[in-house]
Amino acid sequence: MAAAAIVPPQDPQQPTPLSEPQRLLDTFIAPSKTFTDLRRSAMWWAPFLLIAIGSFWFIYVVDQKVGFEKVVDYAIQSQPKQAERLEGLPADQREKAIRQQVSITRYISYSVPAIALIIYAVFAGVLFASFKFGANADIKFKTLFALIVYTRLPELLRAVLASAAILAGVSADSFNIENPIATNPGYFIDLSGSHVLRALLTPLDVITIWTLVLVAIGVTCISNVKRGTAFAVVFGWFVLVTLIRVGFAAATS
Numbered sequence: 001m002a003a004a005a006i007v008p009p010q011d012p013q014q015p016t017p018l019s020e021p022q023r024l025l026d027t028f029i030a031p032s033k034t035f036t037d038l039r040r041s042a043m044w045w046a047p048f049l050l051i052a053i054g055s056f057w058f059i060y061v062v063d064q065k066v067g068f069e070k071v072v073d074y075a076i077q078s079q080p081k082q083a084e085r086l087e088g089l090p091a092d093q094r095e096k097a098i099r100q101q102v103s104i105t106r107y108i109s110y111s112v113p114a115i116a117l118i119i120y121a122v123f124a125g126v127l128f129a130s131f132k133f134g135a136n137a138d139i140k141f142k143t144l145f146a147l148i149v150y151t152r153l154p155e156l157l158r159a160v161l162a163s164a165a166i167l168a169g170v171s172a173d174s175f176n177i178e179n180p181i182a183t184n185p186g187y188f189i190d191l192s193g194s195h196v197l198r199a200l201l202t203p204l205d206v207i208t209i210w211t212l213v214l215v216a217i218g219v220t221c222i223s224n225v226k227r228g229t230a231f232a233v234v235f236g237w238f239v240l241v242t243l244i245r246v247g248f249a250a251a252t253s
Helices: 020-029 031-037 045-066 068-077 080-087 091-110 112-134 141-151 155-167 195-201 206-222 227-252
Strands: none
Touching (some): 020 141, 031 141, 045 068, 045 091, 045 112, 045 141, 068 080, 068 091, 080 227, 091 112, 112 227, 141 206, 195 227, 206 227
């Protein structure tokens, strides 16, 4: 008679593996569970697929209901020096330059999911170096990269809400594709207001802050970094990038 198979007892200290739907849902309601599970599996395709679908839908709605001509016009008006240079061109050259900018903007907008992967990799690389060499953290890049992708899931809310606003009839003349909904104080500063102040206030965005908090929490789940250190590093980089944006706005306004 064959010996019965011996099944090793499950370690009560080991968290139960999560399914992919559970990881997606828990990112919103119990993020520590999802981020801890990334140590078991650093797969990130499911959240990225959702983000890509949301991005394509938003850009499609913008293309159909607003038009990239309006998008480019708003972008030009938001940068006085660029608007001044275009106004100084002969009419035919100005029209050609705007047409080219419309085409480039449309192409880049539909390519956002691919561009996002590069941005995620850069962000993960900066944090990896900061924690690995600055805090002597035991952390893996592939796990950190997966964490960054998962923490972008709240951005789906921005795409959904912005698409709904466009479909509901938001004014195309005042539509800003880079800041489409009122989730930050910079949204309420119109083109005649201070460009520097807008650059300072726009990053103070509810969804952006949410994602950064998730990153800091996640780092403590996938490494030996203390929560205070994680928050200090993540938000330190956030402040630095914001100051760079403010400086750029000051230089181009």
